[in-house]
Amino acid sequence: MTAAEYPAWLAAGEQGYLADMVRAGSHTPEQARKKAEEDSARCSAGRGHLRQHPFGASGRRRADRQRLAQARHLPEVTYGYSLVVDPEFRGRGHGRSAMAIGEQVTWDVGDRVVMFNVFGGHEAAMSLYTAVGYRVVEETRSCDLAAGVDG
Structure with a gap:
């Protein structure tokens, strides 16, 4: 993706x-907003670092809007923060x-594992x-116990 799109x-x-x-x-709206802001700031702070690679489709496939952001998470692991x-x-x-592009980027930077988080x-x-x-x-x-507990 371009700097203007970021x-x-x-x-x-x-x-x-x-x-x-x-x-x-997992979070109330207020908790989620705070966590999202904190995590976003932490992840975007490394923008430009060798291990962080936001990218998307380009040229003819630009309309596909594939996006995958990679960043260092664990030793020899590339962690995919977003795939849309x-x-x-x-x-x-x-x-x-x-996914295949992300795996190639992972290999190219010397990592051996790709991990993604996915919410239920x-x-x-x-x-x-x-x-x-x-x-x-x-x-x-x-389990939200406030919703009711039997017995």
Whole structure:
């Protein structure tokens, strides 16, 4: 993506992240907003660092709006913070293409593992990751006890 596109992409990603946390029930709207702002500031602080590579489709495929941001998370691990294929372009293999590009970038920077976080309820994303060979490494579940407890 271009430098001019980056602020809008970052803002949209922050809003999506906030919405995911609220939808998944892991945070209240206020908590999610604070966490999204903090995490966004931390992740964008390294922009330009060798290990952070925001990129998207270019040229003829620019309309596909594939976006994948990579940044250092663990030793020899590239962590994908965001993969977005706009709704009108889904189901055409662009997610798989973006995953393949992310894997190549990971290899090119010397890492050996790619990891993505996905919030519960994102069945399409989970399905894509499974279909391209990713396995579940960690899973967290919650129960809102304020909603009612039997007995």
